[in-house]
Amino acid sequence: MVEVALWGALSAATGGRKTVDVEAKDIRELFRKLAERYPGLEPYIERGIAVSIDGVIYRDTWSKELPKDAEIYLLPRISGG
Amino acid sequence: MTLGADFTGQKFKSVGTRPLRPDGVDKVTGRARYGADFNMPGQLVGRVLRSPHAHAKIKKIDTSRAEKLKGVKAVITAADLPDLTGGGDMFDILDNCMARKKAFYDGHAVAAVAAIDAPTAKKALKLIKVDYEVLPHVTDVDEAVKPGAPLLHKHMFTGGVEPKPKKPSNIANRCQYGHGDTEAGFKEADVIIERSYRTEQTHQGYIEPHACVASVSPDGTAEMWVCTQGHFVYRQQCAELLGIDVSKLRVTSSEIGGGFGGKTHIWAEPLALALSRKANRPVKLVMSREEVFRASGPTSATSVDVKLGAKKDGTITAAEATLRYSNGPYAGMWAELGAMTSFACYDLTNVKTVGYEVLVNRPKVAAYRAPSAPMAAFAIESAMDELAQQIGMDPVKFRIKNAAKEGTKSSYGPVYGPIGIGPTLEASLKHPHMKAKLGKNQGRGMACGFWFNFGGQTCTDLNIGVDGTVALAVGTVDVGGSRASLSLVCAEELGIPYEQVKAVVADTSTLGHNDMTDGSRGTFSSSMATIFAARNAIKVLRERAAQMWDISVDDVVWEDGQAKAKGQKHGNLAPLSLKEIAAAAPNTGGPIAGHSEIVADGAGVSFATHICDVEVDPETGATRVVRYTVVQDAGKAVHPSYVEGQYQGGAAQGIGWALNEEYIYGKDGRLQNPGFLDYRIPVCSDLPMIDTQILEIPNPKHPYGVRGVGETSIVPPLAAIANAVSNAVGVRMTHIPMSPPRILAALEKKKAH
Numbered sequence: 001m002v003e004v005a006l007w008g009a010l011s012a013a014t015g016g017r018k019t020v021d022v023e024a025k026d027i028r029e030l031f032r033k034l035a036e037r038y039p040g041l042e043p044y045i046e047r048g049i050a051v052s053i054d055g056v057i058y059r060d061t062w063s064k065e066l067p068k069d070a071e072i073y074l075l076p077r078i079s080g081g
Numbered sequence: 082m083t084l085g086a087d088f089t090g091q092k093f094k095s096v097g098t099r100p101l102r103p104d105g106v107d108k109v110t111g112r113a114r115y116g117a118d119f120n121m122p123g124q125l126v127g128r129v130l131r132s133p134h135a136h137a138k139i140k141k142i143d144t145s146r147a148e149k150l151k152g153v154k155a156v157i158t159a160a161d162l163p164d165l166t167g168g169g170d171m172f173d174i175l176d177n178c179m180a181r182k183k184a185f186y187d188g189h190a191v192a193a194v195a196a197i198d199a200p201t202a203k204k205a206l207k208l209i210k211v212d213y214e215v216l217p218h219v220t221d222v223d224e225a226v227k228p229g230a231p232l233l234h235k236h237m238f239t240g241g242v243e244p245k246p247k248k249p250s251n252i253a254n255r256c257q258y259g260h261g262d263t264e265a266g267f268k269e270a271d272v273i274i275e276r277s278y279r280t281e282q283t284h285q286g287y288i289e290p291h292a293c294v295a296s297v298s299p300d301g302t303a304e305m306w307v308c309t310q311g312h313f314v315y316r317q318q319c320a321e322l323l324g325i326d327v328s329k330l331r332v333t334s335s336e337i338g339g340g341f342g343g344k345t346h347i348w349a350e351p352l353a354l355a356l357s358r359k360a361n362r363p364v365k366l367v368m369s370r371e372e373v374f375r376a377s378g379p380t381s382a383t384s385v386d387v388k389l390g391a392k393k394d395g396t397i398t399a400a401e402a403t404l405r406y407s408n409g410p411y412a413g414m415w416a417e418l419g420a421m422t423s424f425a426c427y428d429l430t431n432v433k434t435v436g437y438e439v440l441v442n443r444p445k446v447a448a449y450r451a452p453s454a455p456m457a458a459f460a461i462e463s464a465m466d467e468l469a470q471q472i473g474m475d476p477v478k479f480r481i482k483n484a485a486k487e488g489t490k491s492s493y494g495p496v497y498g499p500i501g502i503g504p505t506l507e508a509s510l511k512h513p514h515m516k517a518k519l520g521k522n523q524g525r526g527m528a529c530g531f532w533f534n535f536g537g538q539t540c541t542d543l544n545i546g547v548d549g550t551v552a553l554a555v556g557t558v559d560v561g562g563s564r565a566s567l568s569l570v571c572a573e574e575l576g577i578p579y580e581q582v583k584a585v586v587a588d589t590s591t592l593g594h595n596d597m598t599d600g601s602r603g604t605f606s607s608s609m610a611t612i613f614a615a616r617n618a619i620k621v622l623r624e625r626a627a628q629m630w631d632i633s634v635d636d637v638v639w640e641d642g643q644a645k646a647k648g649q650k651h652g653n654l655a656p657l658s659l660k661e662i663a664a665a666a667p668n669t670g671g672p673i674a675g676h677s678e679i680v681a682d683g684a685g686v687s688f689a690t691h692i693c694d695v696e697v698d699p700e701t702g703a704t705r706v707v708r709y710t711v712v713q714d715a716g717k718a719v720h721p722s723y724v725e726g727q728y729q730g731g732a733a734q735g736i737g738w739a740l741n742e743e744y745i746y747g748k749d750g751r752l753q754n755p756g757f758l759d760y761r762i763p764v765c766s767d768l769p770m771i772d773t774q775i776l777e778i779p780n781p782k783h784p785y786g787v788r789g790v791g792e793t794s795i796v797p798p799l800a801a802i803a804n805a806v807s808n809a810v811g812v813r814m815t816h817i818p819m820s821p822p823r824i825l826a827a828l829e830k831k832k833a834h
Contacts, residue, residue, distance in 0.1 A: 005494060008257040009241050047170075050535075052495035056782055059535055060680040073495040076414060078421075078533055080600025081285075081342020081448035081792055 002066045004030065005073045010049075013040035027051050028062040030072075048077030085616075086609060086683065088779045088786045095573040096785060099722045102565040103584060104336070113336045116292025116308030117367045124294060125154050125195040127356050127366035128202040129349060130209050131376060132184030132191050135218035135442040135750025136231065139182060139211060142192055146208040152201035155360035156209070158192045162355060163324060173411040175322050177445045178351050184213070185233060185410035186442050187751040188375025190349075195356040195364045218442040218750040222382045222407040225251040225441045233410050233440045240412075251440045253412035258420050258493050259433035263388075266399025266431030270390025274468045278460040280799065280817040282382040282407065282744040285449050286737070286762045289338025290373045295353035296363035302329045303354060309334050310344040310558050311597025316589045322351050323358070333588040334558045341734070342448030343378030345599045374755035378447035379744060381406035381415045385460035395474045395482045399431040400424050400492075404457060408438050409445035418453035422796075423461050424492035425531035426502050426688060428485045432492045442750055448599060450731060451532040451792035455738065455799050459817055462528035462800030467813060476527060476804070477510045477690075501714030501778045502529060502688035508774055509690040514710045523696045523707065524809025530689045530796025534605065534789035536681030537596035541610035542587070543571065543618050545673040549660030551575065553614075554587035555607045556595025561730070561791060562723030563603045569719055570608045570785070574615035576642030577659055593678050601789020604719055605780075606681035612784050618675025625669040626657045683782025684789055689713035691732065691797040695805040699828060702821030704740050704806055710772040716780040716788030728794045729771040735798020737763040743818050 005019050014020060020037075024030035031049070035042045050059045052073040058064050059077055066072060107113040144156040159181040165172040166181070175181075180189045192209050196202035217231035224230055230251055238246050241255040267273060293307035303325055309315050312334040320327045337344065353366040368377065388401040402423045406416035416436030423434045469479035484503045490496050509515065509527060519525060542554040553571050557563065564584040572579045596602070619639045626644030627634040630651070638645050643656035666673050694708040711728040718724040741761045745753040754760045779786025799817050807814045812827040 007494060009254075012241065012243055055491075055495045055498040056683050057495070057533065057535065058682040060537060061682045064682070071496050075421075075494060076417060078414070078418060078535065078600070079345070079448055079452065080533070080535060080602070081345065081450040081452050 002068065002070065002072055007075055010041060010044060010074055013044065014038045024066055026062065026066060027058065027064050030066060050075045050077050086782060086784055088781045088783060093573060095569045095579055096717070096719050097721065098569065099720060100565065100579045102562050103568060104559065104564055115289055115338055116335045119294050119306040119335065120365065121294055121296055121363035124363040124365050125197060125360055126199045126202045127193060127195050127353050127364045128206055129190045129352060129372065130192040130206045131372070132180065132187065132189040133751070134184055134213055134215050135187050135220060136216040137184045137213040138216060139180060139184060139191060140214055141212040143210040144192060147194060147205040150201065150205050150208060152197040153194055153205045154197070154362060155195040155356045156192065156205065157352065157355050157359060161359065163322065171321060174318060174347065175351065177411060178348060186444050188372065188444060190352065190376065193352045193356055195360045195362070219251070220442050220746045220750055222405050222439050222441060223384050225439050226405060226437065233442065237440065253408065253438040253440055256417045256420055256436045257434065260490060261431030263399040263401050263431045263433045267390045269392065269398040271393045272468060272471045273388065273390040274464050274471065275388045276464055276815060278385045278387065278463060278815045280383045280456045280459060282379045282443065283738050283742040284374055284379045284760065285339070285341035285343040286734070286742070287339030287341060287343055290368045290370060291348050291377060292367040293350050293353050294363055294365045295350070295357045297354055297358040299361060301326065305330065305332045305350065305354065306335060307332060307350055308337055308344060310337065310340040310560060310599060312558065313556060313589050313595045314597045315347055315350055318347050319351050319354055323354055331588055331590040334586055337558060337560055340560055341450045342452060342599060345597050346378065346447045348377050370757065371755040374760065375752050376444055379444055380449035381408065381446050381453065381456065383419070383456040385457065387460050387464040389464045389468050391468050391472060393472055395472060395479050397427065397429055397483045400429050402434045402457065402461060404434065404436045405439050406436065406453060407441045407443060407446065409443050410440055411445050412438050412440065413446055414438065415446055415453045419457040421493040422454040422531055423457040426485060426529045427483045428489040429492060434492065450734065450795040454530065454532055454796045455735065458528060458530050458796045459799035459803060462797065463803050463815065466526070466804045477506055480529060481506045481510070498781065499778060500686060500688060501776055504776050504778060505688055505690040505712045505714060508712045508776060509692055512692065512710060512712065512774065514692045514708060514772065517708065519694060520696065522699060522809060523694055524805045524807070525692070525694050526801045526804025526808055527690060527692045528797040528800035528804060530793055532601065532687050532793040532796055534602070534684040534687050535600040536602050536606045536684045538594050539606040539610040539681050540593035540595050540678045541607060541614045542592060543611070543614040543675040545618060545659070545663050547663055547666065549581065549658065549663040551577070551582045553582055553584040553611065554592060555584060556587055556592045557603045557607045558586055558598045560598050560603060561727055562720060563607060565723060566604045566719040567607050567611050570611045571615055574612055575619065575659065576640065601687065601791040602681070602684065603791070605684050605783065605787050605789045608719060608785065608787055609681045609783060610677040610679050613677035613679060614675040616675070617677060618673060621673050621675065622659065622662050625662050625666065625673065628669045629657060629662070629665055630654055685716055685780035685782065687714060687788050687790065687793040689793045689797055691801040693801040693805045695802060695809055697806060697809045697824060702824035702828070704819060704824065706736055706769055706802065708769055710774065711794055712774045712776065713790065713793060714776045714778050714788065715790045716783065717777055717786040718775045719785070719787060721775060724775055724790050725773045727790045728773040731792070731794025732771045732798055733763055733768055735795045736768060736802060739799045739802035739817055739819060741818050741820060743820065
């Protein structure tokens with residue numbers, strides 16, 4: 001089980017939760033379970049969510065494992081110049 | 082992420098040296114081919130008709146007279162493009178390229194022609210009759226959020242607000258970041274600063290206008306030569322918009338005369354393809370400077386409120402910012418990026434940022450180098466300086482006291498790993514610039530900046546020629562010397578001289594997908610892919626050497642650019658060089674290559690501190706930057722000269738933004754200064770030599786410790802210069818650009834008090 005922190009817009013799509021507990025071994029499973037539990041998150045996942053694991057931001061590596069005690073934070077997928 | 086991406090602390094032979102860039106001679110002799118330098122047999126000239134109105138309903142477009150003009154081969158409007166209404170982001174992209182129902186800004190494309198020459202194309206544009214219903218417009222970010230402002234989209238209800246608003250608005254989205262309790266934090270403060278700041282809209286100011294040549298064949302295949310920061314992404318988007326199979330559209334990127342984020346978006350390219358498809362001839366479309374200003378890539382204009390509280394000992398107790406960013410007519414996440422980056426430099430217990438994406442009748446906002454961060458930093462770092470002054474603390478020491486460090490919960494959420502803000506501040510404090518004496522009418526300022534950096538999809542091919550030279554094909558467009566950096570990385574891994582490597586940017590049909598060169602990712606991502614491609618090639622080289630010696634590959638190691646047989650039983654075997662193994666390749670299994678396809682995640686965040694001295698002429702209000710120093714963490718500087726170039730370039734652009742550059746709109750909603758005479762970017766004579774200091778705090782998630790360096794350098798300048806000017810004139814400057822009239826007005830106001 002990992003605790004996942006949500007940014008503001010995701011919080012609104014989960015009924016105001018700031019964190020959710022999810023049983024997930026990697027980012028792919030995390031997104032799948034989040035979409036199952038909170039269908040309102042699906043459009044955000046489709047548009048792109050970045051996952052910060054212990055401060056390192058992963059945008060595309062969905063196979064990245066989620067260590068049990070890691071700090072996991074969901075962020076918008078940002079663009080750069 | 083491929084295994085082995087973590088930093089190992091290895092010693093370098095090639096990386097960190099400063100050889101000449103492989104594209105240098107071509108660029109200084111005029112051989113280099115930019116967007117407009119390419120031609121195809123039988124090509125037509127494409128031209129675009131643009132709206133003269135800031136906001137107008139397109140009732141009817143009559144192209145019949147233009148179509149009948151001799152020499153005109155195709156005319157297109159939105160009717161010739163797919164109707165993606167309701168299609169979200171792709172609709173917005175296409176609608177910006179060619180207006181469907183409404184023109185949303187002065188310069189919005191409404192039709193395009195392809196003709197045998199430029200005079201005919203120009204004449205044809207005049208024959209197109211557009212029946213507009215002119216609508217009320219709004220171009221100012223603060224005016225657009227007022228009740229009763231003209232609405233761009235009647236169906237736009239602010240997102241991110243619960244419950245959903247009942248009335249439509251020009252605010253597309255609200256976002257919020259932060260943690261703690263700011264209200265309680267302000268109660269603990271001894272001093273509180275509250276100020277509002279504004280920055281005007283600026284353009285990236287790339288010297289080379291957008292240009293492309295498109296050729297669509299009747300068999301459904303197509304080619305495009307284009308100036309871009311990301312030809313794979315241009316291919317993807319153009320193919321999707323025009324219904325072309327992705328692999329049948331081959332896109333080649335030209336050399337690039339600057340992009341800075343503005344060439345991460347498509348503008349006229351789908352129009353050139355659509356014209357070519359209709360005319361059945363190649364079409365060359367080059368935007369004029371005026372078109373570049375009116376219809377491509379500006380950054381947001383902003384309006385930001387900041388509230389900062391601190392104890393007398395310099396501890397910040399609470400920090401808040403409300404950020405309104407103009408987006409142009411389509412919703413982006415520009416204020417959100419401002420809200421995320423605002424306080425990222427600091428370790429704060431109580432912090433809250435709120436961002437509003439504001440739609441206005443101006444061109445669609447595009448990314449500009451660390452998009453949105455410079456304007457937020459201007460507001461926050463100005464307030465930081467004022468707060469330091471009020472509590473009587475040195476501005477650098479005040480920032481050091483509050484700087485984020487490893488383990489700090491960032492203002493945008495996650496906890497930081499090893500970061501460089503503290504070291505850049507410490508280095509600035511010790512820098513001789515800080516102790517240099519100031520002259521009359523001079524002032525000094527400093528400021529910090531943050532940018533995320535990111536990686537992404539990356540693909541690299543490394544092919545070894547029969548003579549042992551190495552062709553390195555990369556898919557990230559070289560915007561700042563990355564071919565030199567990547568050649569150094571390739572040389573480092575293979576243990577060969579830099580001169581033995583030739584790096585090229587490959588077209589979209591010869592490599593797998595690569596994300597764009599944005600997010601400071603070019604050297605970060607492609608160096609990682611190059612390292613893995615080289616390591617894969619070394620595996621092959623060892624196998625070939627083993628064959629040549631007729632020994633087990635397990636007994637072959639790769640050292641100093643040679644295969645060596647290890648173990649006493651092979652003691653009399655002389656090492657085999659890359660050249661020798663390459664020469665034998667036809668008889669040991671054929672061509673030798675190494676490939677790598679990765680997602681280069683794990684880019685480290687980046688911080689910088691800038692110091693600036695200015696001299697302000699009290700008679701004219703003109704400001705001259707007399708000394709400027711950039712201190713920034715590079716992780717590892719692969720080619721230090723080009724890292725310094727990035728630092729200097731960001732500072733130079735920031736100086737222009739801070740002092741001169743500004744989109745000026747008339748009451749009619751039309752852009753008044755779409756040219757470099759009236760929109761003045763700095764030239765060499767406006768700038769001092771910009772000093773740089775590279776810090777190297779390794780990124781643990783890159784084999785060499787590399788972090789991106791391209792963007793962060795534009796984040797601190799607006800604030801550093803504003804702090805310097807404010808100190809020089811004794812008035813807090815809150816409006817960017819600090820052009821002479823604004824400085825004179827501030828001085829007059831000071832006199833009046």
